[in-house]
Each structure stands twice: as C-alpha cells, then as structure tokens.
Amino acid sequence: MSKRYLIISADCHAGPESPKYREYLDPQYRDRFDVELGARDALMDQMRRERFGTAENVFAGSEEFQEEWFGVDEHGESLHEIGLRGGWDAKQRDEELSADGVTGEVVFPGPDAVTGKMGAPFGAGFAIDSTADPELVLAGARAYNRWAAELCAESPQRRAGLIVAPILADIEGAVAEITRAHGEGLWGGVIIPAQWGEYPSYTNYRYDAIWELCESLRLPVHTHSGPAAHADYGAVPGVLGLYATETVWWTARPMWFLLWSGVFERFPGLKMAVTESGSYWAPDMLWRSDSLILKDQGSRKLDDSVKGLLTMLPSEYFDRNCGLGSSNTRRRELARRYEIGIGNIMWGNDFPHPEGTWPYTKKILREAFWDIPVDETARILGLNAAEFYGFDVDALRPIADEIGPTPEELGQTDTAAFAKWDDLRAAGRHWLTGKEAVPVAP
C-alpha cells in the first residue's frame, strides 16, 4: 500500500475569463451575450440590491481578506494572481492542485467566487437559475460544457468534468446536451438546478428521462451550494446571514425529493451528489427518515403509505445512491462520520474559492484529520470519490505517490489516538444498531 494519500477534490471550479465564452456559444446567441456581458456589473448591482439590500459586493470579505486574496507582497508581487489563473489555465491548474496535494478533481463551473463576474452565460452556472429563459440557459450551458470539455481533455485522468444541464423546461434539450457533452469527454456527471421554481418538483415523473439517461451513462446528478429562497428574505440588513444559514438546506433538498419519490428505486444505478453543502445534516435526515419507516413513537400514527414506493430504508438508498461533496470537511462532521457513512463523504478543496482550503489544504487537513484512522482518511479524501465517479485509480496512483501527503504529514503519528472513536464506530447509526451514541463513562 502506498504511503501517500490519493486525494481527489470532489468540489473544484473552472471557467474561462468571461469574454472567452463568446466563441463557445452558438453564433445566434453571441449578440445577446455581448449585451449581457456589457451590462453584467449593473445586473450584479441590481441583483445584490434585490437580494441583500446593498449594491456592495457582500462576498468581498473584510479588508484583511481582500489584501490576502488580491494583494501584493513586499516585493510588489501578486499573492494569488498566478494561482487564480488556474481557474482556466490547465497547466497552472495542475500545478496548483499538485502543490495542494490534490491528485484528482471534480470540475464545476464558476472559478471566481469573490467578484462573481465569471459565471457561465445566461445563468448556466453551478447554481442554475430556474427563472432563466429556457433557450438561453441551455445555450449558456452548451457554451460552458464545450469549454469544460477542452479543459478536461488536458490531464483527463485527473479531471471529472461535470455537464451543466438545465433540465426544468426543456427535458429533450437537456437529454440531447447531456448526451453530446458526455460524448465530448465530460464523464463526471451532471449539474441540475437545486430549485425548480415554477416547474414541477423532482417528485414528478416527467424527469424520468433524465434519471434514466444519467443512470445508463453512469453520470451522477449534482446540486451545488448557492441557491436559496431570496424572495422570502426581503432586502433588509442581515439577510446575508439568513441566506447563508439556509442555502445548505435548499441545495440538499432535491436529494430527499428523489429519495422519497422512489427515483432511486426506479433507477437503482442512479447516483446523486450534494456538493459544498457540508455533510453535518445527513445524520439527522437519515435518522428522521428511517424513523418514519420504522415507526418510532413519534411516527406510529402514520399509515403504511409512508413507505411509498420504497423497498429499503432511506439510509440504505443513501448508502447505495448518494454521495456528499463535503468540501472542507469539518471536525464536527468527522465526529459524525459513522452516522453519515464513512463511504459517503467526499472531501474537496473548492479550488479556487476562498471558502475552500486552497492553498492551505495540508495545514487544514492536519487540523481536522490528525486523529482519524488512516483507512478512513483515505476513503474520505479520495477513494470514495474515485469509486463514486469512476476515476482510474491505477492511472492516478503515480501522481499521488509524488504529491499526496503522507499520514505523518497530516499529523497521524499517534495511532493510539484512533482508539477514541471505537465507541462511536461500534454505535454506528444508533437507530439501527440499538447502541448508544453518547460517550461512555471513563
């Protein structure tokens, strides 16, 4: 067994500098794109006013953060400029990932999470706009997908590129685009809107054509953090906190819609990932969902229709069909990993977003994983994603053997420390094992 971790980031972002999208758009959309691009600053001001009650960029952080992210050092050299170029430059990207210890990556659009100016055209980003014009958002998705296929063609074994697919309005169009983009080399999966707006929700059978296609092409469907119920918030001060509190729920929500409406029963090979929404919420979701079927004290008045179309427990579908692109996995989440499922957590560095771990990945991993057993660390940091997405581990191993951190570099030197988890591991999902998930007396 290798001494170095094979790390796969299940949450990375890439995209060209905005004007570059023009050449990837079908010609009939280029004039419209020029207009959008010219008005982008004004549109973003308007959007922020409507959502957050201010035209200021609420995602620009403090002055200290801006200095760190965009500033220059004492020699006048830009601190991050070269690294951020990895958002679109394949060679630079490989260098940045390698320096971060990351061998493989799952690629979402949107490399710029601070200024927000580099989104894919017409709302076709990692949080697809459900209110966008159906024709335009599909055109924008096509442009992004074409660009992404080119990026991923460089170092293809390192990059699982995702297909942006606005599936709400034009299901036939989405099926055609998924098929086309997959044929061009985007093998990582499909990004769907997390919110359906005025369209039928994902319990509706109209989306079965999408699920069937994704199952047959082995393309996991994804939602990615960002969506929220902005119309509810009202543009008063403080709604930024409200937004950030709720976006995780809105992003994860389609997972239990698919689960309860039997999509994973009808399409047992379909996989779904919820990305950059943490994994801390999964244990409660699974506990509550399983408890409904198992009829605990709080659920015994429910009739048998609660089982709906399911033949297994919700947690069993979760283990078989779902993965969590858990990004910067927190200590708090690692403490719950036996309930989440060791096999369901897929770490990510969120390159090149500042809320991720790049370029401090090794330091942050050390703080979180120093007492996590090596076999579990290996799965969470890479092997789970390798299996979920179908990375070629044999092809990646030589890279990992050069750039991956060792357990020692993550501070995993005191193997006796691993024993602290024994009780929690034995308890597992306590509602199924009947064991206690609380610490035992010393």
Next chain:
Amino acid sequence: MSKRYLIISADCHAGPESPKYREYLDPQYRDRFDVELGARDALMDQMRRERFGTAENVFAGSEEFQEEWFGVDEHGESLHEIGLRGGWDAKQRDEELSADGVTGEVVFPGPDAVTGKMGAPFGAGFAIDSTADPELVLAGARAYNRWAAELCAESPQRRAGLIVAPILADIEGAVAEITRAHGEGLWGGVIIPAQWGEYPSYTNYRYDAIWELCESLRLPVHTHSGPAAHADYGAVPGVLGLYATETVWWTARPMWFLLWSGVFERFPGLKMAVTESGSYWAPDMLWRSDSLILKDQGSRKLDDSVKGLLTMLPSEYFDRNCGLGSSNTRRRELARRYEIGIGNIMWGNDFPHPEGTWPYTKKILREAFWDIPVDETARILGLNAAEFYGFDVDALRPIADEIGPTPEELGQTDTAAFAKWDDLRAAGRHWLTGKEAVPVAP
C-alpha cells in the same frame, strides 16, 4: 428541595368537539361554520388527495395502532375513550395529566391528531392556514380563544393557554384579538402562522406591532409543527415521508427569520418557542449561524453586512429569546443538550396526541433520562418552561409533590452514571469554547 419533579408539558392540545365551536363564534359566522362542518369530511378527503395522493387518512396508523388507540379491552371497555375526553373536559384533563405525572401544561388547539376532525374553525388551528380567508380565520381564532379561556379558567395555575393569532393579513385585527384574549386569561403566549404564503415574510417590519405587543404583554410567540410545502411534493406515493421529513424545518424557520432580521435586537424581551419540532436541529443552526459572524474558514469571504442588525452572536439571542417545545425529547437530543443549551429545552407529552408520550410518559421518561443529572432533568422537564412562560412555581409545587415522579422512578439511581457527560458538558458549544465535542480516549 422537593423529591418529586415539577413537570410542565410545553406541548398539549385542547379543543371542544367540533359542533361546540358554533356558540363561540360571532353570530355572523355561524351559517358559514355550519356549511364548513357539514362538508368537513369531503373537504378532508379532498385535502388528502391533493397533498398525499390518497383520500385515506394517512394519520390513522396501522391496524395495531388503531386497536390500541380506539379499541376496546376484553371486557368491551374502551381503552382510551375516557382519557381522550380530556381533550375538552377540564376535570378529566387534570386527571389524565396527573396520572401522567404532569403538573402544568401549555395549551395549543387541536386535541385530535388522528382523525383530524376537531380542528378550530376556518383553518385557525395550531398550524394556522396562511391561505385562509383573513376575516374567517380571525373569526375562527376568536372562537377557539374564547373556548380556551374557559378551559384554562379551570385550574388556571396549571394551564398556560395560548392565543391563536393569524397575523399575516390583518395586523390590527390580530393586535386587537391578542389584547382581548390575554385579558380573558390566556397568558401563555401567541401562536403565529409558521408559513406566510403570499404575505411578506417575518423579516418585514410590518409585523413589529405584533412583536411589540407580545413583548409588552410577556406573551411568547409560537410556531407549531404541521406546516410544509405541500405544493412542492406532488401527490405521488411517498410524499407522506417527504412531508414528515420537512415539516420540522418549515416549523422552525420563522425563528431564524426573526433572529437574523434583528427582531430580537429591536425587542429584547420578546420570546419565541418552536413547538413539537424537536430540538436536534438547533446545534447545527447555532453552529452555522455563529460561524458566519465569527468568520470561520468557510465564511471569511462574507463582508461585515453578515452581522446585519445584530450586536450579539445568534446563539446569544437564542439563549436569551428562544425556547424549544421539544415534546418527547429523544436520547439523541439529550446527548446534544449542552449545545442546544440546557435552559432552552422544554419537554412535552403532546397530550392527547399519539405521537406524544401520554399515557406512557413515566416509562418513556425513564428510557430517556435514566442517566441525566437530576438538576438538568428538572430544568428540561419543567423549570425551563416555568421560567419561559411565567408559571407560578410556588402554586404548582404542592401538586407536583403529589403527582410528579421521583428521580428514582425515572431510574436515576446510579448517580455515578452522570459522570459520562462530563466531557460533553465541558465542551459545551465547542465553536465558542474551543474544546472538542468528540469522546476522548479512555
């Protein structure tokens, strides 16, 4: 100190048999009520078809449950009929609560959670219908409030009666009704709709008149479990599970709307309770909310507007302004009580609903609390609610001394077992204490 626990149920239900509401309605609404009452079965069938895809009562449980709840014993005697009469008969109610070991109670409408036929008129129940006709729902609320004031006038020190107040459409009308009903003796608080439908959300300053009144009258505002986003679910099999998975979130949601929009800053004395939605979700909500203000790695790109109108941390408002009517508090929740806050959990038996603990309260308490320290048990089972609602503890103590269970009766005999919680207690809210919330090695 007394040897018996003073137990207050922060979640109970009462209401008259439906036809009885007629006399409590203002005369001009009685004809309309007769029509509604006559059509109630058909309306419920229709509602269930639209929501759950079946006209069957999905809340009727299994045959085994129906036998237990409505069946007769070998002598032909009804098992629960007399007890269920406590839903509206004050004397029977006191007997049932006393037999359950419960001294005080917080009274919501809706005593019948199985057939669902005993709701307050015109959608004015514990989950107020945001789509109801504003005039009618206020009339229905008035009828319930009048009836409840009469019930609570019997054993007034044992009963904190809540006021139903549909505050969405007619704020002046709601202010008048809250004032009137409070004057009639409903001193427990106010039930507001958990969902605002087409009205502005609770971040909107238009509701300040309500918050101001409730602060000045010391009436905590409440949401109660039940609401959900039915229109999203689509009436396909399995949506009962989807509904039951989501209703907790929809019920709790107004709490963080009030919190983030500064309502607890503007009205520091206002209290809010979320009832029958557990308490397991609170730690993650607090952790995430505090982290946004404290700017953890995932939040450093947020600008200072995330603080909005707040001068304290979200968890500090939570401790000062919020309580959780946690009903049948689970082991899983007790294990998180130092993060929820020992002072924020208010147990309830949900009398007379079958998802609660009545008439098995002592047995269920024993299973959950056998190793919980006595002082913490006392707070969670009653003293927190006494403080939150303003029960007269001196007046209730003699009743508790007769009917309350002893620590021994809850199995709290092995006081050495309490030590198992020391590490978790010391960690508290680990994001504030900097301590670890995972078990330490033996």
